[in-house]
Amino acid sequence: MTVSFKRLCGLVLGLAAATAIACSPAAAAEKTSFKIAWSIYAGWMPWGYAADTGLMKKWADKFGINVEIVQINDYVESINQYTAGGFDGCVMTNMDALTIPAAGGVDSTALIVGDFSNGNDGIVLKTGKSVADLKGEKINLVELSVSHYLLARALDSVKLTEKDVAVVNTSDADIVSVFTSSSDSTAVVTWNPQLAEVAAVKGATKVFDSSNIPGEIIDLMVVNTATLKDNPALGKALVGAWYEMMEKMAAGDEAMLTHMAKASGTDLAGYKAQLATTRMFFKPAEAAEFVTSPQLAKTMELVRSFSFEHGLLGEGAKTKDAVGIAVPSGEFLGDKANVKLRFDADAMKLAADGKL
């Protein structure tokens, strides 16, 4: 009995501490210090560069604010922290932005559309040569991630459904070793840099990748809408820093590319290879055009249907309309009274017009 009582006490203290931490308020209102989270991905490496080189500080100073850029090792954890109110902004994909913060009631704005995956996510098979050969396969992937979405789109393209395959949730850190060394694993869906390694396995074939569904897996800088509204300087500083870096990248600044390559654990050639399958929007005008095109609503329609069918919109969601999405082309998706994900081209347009 004494043991279990001690355990209980530990539990009580632990929970109390966790609750106290969890409840640090997600304050909006005017403030001068902001925290932005990012994690490793080819298209997000500039944020690390901005933090390391003082480029972010330069832009923050210009608007009289303070922006702290924090790297989080675990991508999902970074989004959860943002959703819980620990950060004012965070990098994530369009699908995760919808299913984690937006579905969790945190009104979020996609401030910067940095790129879309154009081959960075893919399906690799050991035994087959085409998507149709996925039938009956056991597929290792990170369930409920964009990999899962990619698989659903691929299966759909050959009139298969998820019932025709067996999905095994496998952590992204283990996908490479499992696929290369275990006869258990014959099919995987993953993203770069893991994708490049599994595709290089002898006899393996990449049967589908995100270049087959261009513009559907979008990488965003998402900022809390209320914070952004009360502090327009934050949006301007982030956008300003971002497009200064994009200009450098587009010009092929070797020092910057090498810095980012090192930070992502590869070399210059490896990083360039990852960028080749990442469709970066180097110019703010391009990004703004992408966001304002009617295609975005069609993409988000696919994404929200997938998310709803997989239960990602949460317990309260009885239909896919539960979480409203606003896109600049003027269309609303879902509940107009509950818009929680907003695509906004205004800040990028300011950058395009050189008004920052």
Next chain:
Amino acid sequence: MGLRIINRRPGRGSALFWGALPFLAVLALYLVFSTLRLAENPNDKLLPALSTIADTVGRLAFSFDQRTGQILLWADSAASLSRLGYGLAVSAAIGLVVGIGSGLVPFIRAGLAPSIAVVSLIPPMALLPILFISFGLGELSKVVLIVVGVAPFLVRDLAMRVEAIPAELIIKAQTLGASTWQIVTRLVLPTMLPKLIDALRLSLGPAWLFLISAEAIAAQDGLGYRIFLVRRYLAMDVILPYVAWITLLAFLMDWGLRTLNRRISPWLTRGAA
């Protein structure tokens, strides 16, 4: 004298109250913070309302999942408990055989004790990538992880306890003409079985830890699988009841083993609770 606090004992009802107090405190704390967060954001997923949790539990425990056609909570529990059961059964068997062998037979001890001592010091989680590669991603590697984590502890614990059997007892048995086998079956086994069960009880915590870690990395079902799956979209309404359910299962297993021990060796619990 009796007024000293160390001499005052709670009555039955009062003990119940003090025991329940931490639970009530946690519940109250949760309700306060949950209400605060939900007032600010009705869709907050971090501290869902108890009614939301109840709805989710209803769905998980009593309705068929659309995608898999299973009732998730029971399917997950069955998968996890069978992995845990296999892992613990194999570990107990190894613990019993190797522990008694090593504790009783000097040659076995000389051959096995050093290597078991070394193996028991390897953190099992560090072996996980190797296990997945050598045993695949299926059930086997999850069971092996539990065995690697739990068996060396059981072996060492049991070997030490066998060694601690008073030499007089062993000598007495020999003067009565008992063979080694008879000593094992008539003397060592009956005294060691309850000790093995106690050691198993202490291993439940680590065993669950290894199970859930393995399920978090690669699985199609299981309690740990579900928690790490829904973590992806911050579904605390699933995670919190699952944690409570795991705790309850672990508690029941511990209680079951303790009861079993009292049944098979009532003389051992003399005086103790």
